Amino acid sequence: MKTIEERSNPYFANTHAKDVTGGSSKGEKRIPGELGIWFFIFGDMLMFAALFGVFLHDRSSNLLIFNLSQENLHGFYGFVNTLILLSSSICVVLAIRAMRHEMRANASFLILMAIGCGLSFACIKCFEYSEKISSGILLTTNLFWTYYYVITGVHLFHLLIGLGVLSFCYMQARQGRLSVERLRLVEGGACFWHMVDLLWIVIFPLLYLVR
Template sequence: MRAACPPLPAPRTPPTLAGDLAIWIFILAELLAFGVFFIAYAFARANNPELFAAEQLALNRDAGAINTLLLLTASYFVVRAVHAAEAGQSRHGARWLVAALGCAAGFVAIKIGEYAAAFSAGISLSSSTFHMFYLSLTFFHFMHVLLGMVILGALWLNARRGLYGPHNMNGIESGAAYWHMVDLVWLILFPLVYVIR
């Protein structure tokens, strides 16, 4: 009787960046820009914490929190789409991308509602230092959400044609990394602007 052979250890792949190097350079530039913006907000607040706290209290924290849940869920759906492509199920991944786009559209709708409420209350960039930061920071992020949706749409078109697979992951991983960056900066923006007083 032959002794059972122990299973061979899985070959270890060397550490690699998921996606194209160019998109990661772009992501670093974006992280740097958002980082500087966040730190500028925090130091501007330090000069006038009472005003910032009072105006922060008037923000719609429910909308901010729901938008955080939507972005996180969109990110999770994108992860599932990438995993599906890795398993050779690109068309199945396309359905996850549609779900992610749905969450992103929900974020956009809520944000437009917030802006409409702010503008109808007479709030503008020149209302106060806090509102200058609130409007410009969130709008800067909003533009990134819109670009992220265009990228997710392009990934969806390719995924439903069965383009992605274990040997063609570069496009979907690059697009996914960009989307996660949009989510990542919001994870700091939400507590910073809406909650921490």
């Protein structure tokens, strides 16, 4: 039982209180999200790592074709999309922090900003696809373009899933105070979105810059 001093002193009350993140104290550190999402992210990253490895292997055997094909890519599009996804990740980080402090309006706005960034990325990528197709550059043009469409297409698919995840996070943010379990689901969604961002940070130099 607490002593009279402990009951009257706010320091002791704050020491034993649980915070909204589910830790036993505000100083306790833990991995955000559920364990399952981290297994999924790890497996996804392994798949992309294998794809990148095969790409680099084939590139070393077809340097001339890969370098000539790469000249038809607009690095500006890739650079802008990189800035867009980095901005979206910053918004998601700030949104999760706002949700932990029950700042519902701020969290909702920041997640909407992240969704807007994701939609902008998808629009730019679709415009880039249409530009290439109208120029006669297709999936079957050569090996480089096969990899280009496959790698960026699979990434775009992940981004669209991520937009659905962010939409779920937005609905949770509007509910105000969340349970520990629901907050961890939102954190897991944020981790998935950061994975989408991280993958593009690798894809951009791999396809657009490596010579």
